[in-house]
Amino acid sequence: MTRDKLDRLADLRAACTLEKHAEARRQLTLLGPTPWPxxxxxxxxxxxxxxxxxxxxxxxxxxxxxxxxxxxxxxxxxxxxxxxxxxxxxxxxxxxxxxxxxxxxxxxxxxxxxxxxxxxxxxxxxxxxxxxxxxxxxxxxxxxxxxxxxxxxxxxxxxxxxxxxxxxxxxxxxxxxxxxxxDPPSTVKRPCWLASALLRRIGTFTASGLPARLTGWTTGGTQHDRWKFEFEFIPGHRRAHERVLNLLTHPEVGLPLRVTKDVCSCRSGHGHGCWATLQATSGHQGSVQLLFHDCDPGTVTSWESRWPAQFAQIRAGNSAKTADRAAADCGSPQENPS
Structure with missing residues (x-):
């Protein structure tokens, strides 16, 4: 693998894992020849x-x-x-x-x-x-x-x-x-690939900036996971949610997911928020729904008084525009063929 390719893949991996570039590069070297960073x-x-x-x-x-x-x-x-x-x-x-x-x-x-x-x-x-x-x-x-x-x-x-x-x-x-x-014995065993893969890509949840609050939940008792995540941002932060979609569907570091719905008000700044749905492909089961919106200003004030250190990190991260450049350069959301 050339140095340039290793650096590019390390950037992509770091965008997903939030590792430092040097650590992502080291881990790729330890993995050896592999198509999946x-x-x-x-x-x-x-x-x-x-x-x-x-x-x-x-x-x-x-x-x-x-x-x-x-x-x-x-x-x-x-x-x-x-x-x-x-x-x-x-x-x-x-x-x-x-x-x-x-x-x-x-x-x-x-x-x-x-x-x-x-x-x-x-x-x-x-x-x-x-x-x-x-x-x-x-x-x-x-x-x-x-x-x-x-x-x-x-x-x-x-x-x-x-x-x-x-x-x-x-x-x-x-x-x-x-x-x-x-996991009832009489049914198909509940697949766990989706949640595992999302946890291994924790940086995906920061690709549009650090939310003031992020919560997730899933439908229980079914034969495939339907995950939902709600991103609540400090008012004024640009909700560039396409960066999250780009990473989730990236052909080299993303998942076998396809965007089936994408309702966006990021660029206009109007509306109650944005939401998107991704459906598993290539024989996999599962789906992910993402909701992005601003917090109520009064709620932010209350939270910030209770958790000042955490909000200092959130504000610093967003004002410095620390979303990884690899996430910004991924291109349009697409189906991952893996």
């Missing part, structure tokens, strides 16, 4: 773990400077590293949303998830009985330990049972029951 998860269990993480984290309770509090990701075929905002409040939220527990027959967190440490001391999340794993970086060891201890104490106070440190090789009955409800 952003690798897909090679194992269905890895996809499943990543889907559950996005599912649990896509609706933050507070404001995060980056999508769902994830600053950047480093995807590998058999692993994913998520670099997390170093905010104790966000760490507590992650612990609450991810670590599984049982209370009066109801299950919270990610079923089958177990928590440990990697060889550097960073939190390591894995699925019981599988090789699937995700590393969380950027979290101070003390903050993680305090959050886990606090959550364990809270669960004990209400009579709930922690499940994240039981058998590393088997799920509890409650976890297995939930998974059977979520």
């Amino acid at each position: 952003v690798p897909t998860a090679a194992d269905p269990d890895q996809e499943r773990l990543e889907r559950w993480i996005l599912h649990r984290c896509a609706w933050p309770n507070g404001i995060t400077a980056y999508p769902f509090g994830f600053q950047h990701v480093t995807p590998e075929p058999d692993h994913l590293t998520i670099h997390v905002e170093s905010n104790p409040e966000h760490v507590r939220e992650l612990v609450k949303e991810l670590l599984p527990n049982e209370y009066e027959g109801d299950l919270g967190g990610v079923p089958g998830l177990r928590a440990g440490r990697d060889n550097t001391g960073a939190p390591l999340l894995y699925l019981a009985g599988t090789r699937a794993s995700v590393t969380l970086r950027g979290i101070a060891a003390k903050d993680w330990q305090v959050a886990v201890t606090g959550w364990r104490s809270h669960l004990a106070s209400i009579g709930a049972r922690p499940l994240w440190d039981i058998s590393p090789t088997a799920m509890s009955m409650e976890e297995s029951d939930l998974l059977q409800w979520f």
